[in-house]
Amino acid sequence: MTVEATLDNTLGATFIGIVISTILFGITVLQSYLYFADGSAGDPIFLKIFVAVMLAIDAFHVALLCHLYYYYTVSNFGNLIALAAAVWSMDIQIGVGVLLSTMVQWFYAWRIYKLSNQKDFISPIAVVRPNGSF
Numbered sequence: 001m002t003v004e005a006t007l008d009n010t011l012g013a014t015f016i017g018i019v020i021s022t023i024l025f026g027i028t029v030l031q032s033y034l035y036f037a038d039g040s041a042g043d044p045i046f047l048k049i050f051v052a053v054m055l056a057i058d059a060f061h062v063a064l065l066c067h068l069y070y071y072y073t074v075s076n077f078g079n080l081i082a083l084a085a086a087v088w089s090m091d092i093q094i095g096v097g098v099l100l101s102t103m104v105q106w107f108y109a110w111r112i113y114k115l116s117n118q119k120d121f122i123s124p125i126a127v128v129r130p131n132g133s134f
Contacts, residue, residue: 010083011072018065025062028055050107057100064093 032055040048067089076082 011069014069014072018069021065022062025058028058050103054100054103057096057103061093061096061100064089064096068093 032051035051036048040051068087071087071089072082
């Protein structure tokens with residue numbers, strides 16, 4: 001049984017994903033603001049830079065998602081043939097999402113390594129595993 005591509009199961013699902021992603025981005029902006037306003041006093045400079053870079057990459061990711069949806073719903077409104085081809089922002093946002101998740105997982109592995117007094121054997125596995133999963 002094949003599923004026919006309709007606007008409900010293509011653009012509707014994309015819209016729901018973008019709304020959820022945008023809400024989570026808003027929470028990320030709030031957490032970043034609170035981190036820089038109150039919580040970053042004792043943190044090393046590389047950690048502050050890491051948080052700022054992650055926020056910038058996440059903002060770029062949300063902008064790509066908005067472009068993707070604008071392209072299909074405004075620029076190509078009513079053009080069902082346009083749904084068959086991927087717009088450039090879709091390809092880039094996939095790579096940006098992979099970059100974001102890899103950076104976060106590497107940070108988690110680094111924290112495990114630091115908290116275990118550099119005697120942890122799981123951290124190298126945690127660093128290598130995300131690279132193989134994409």
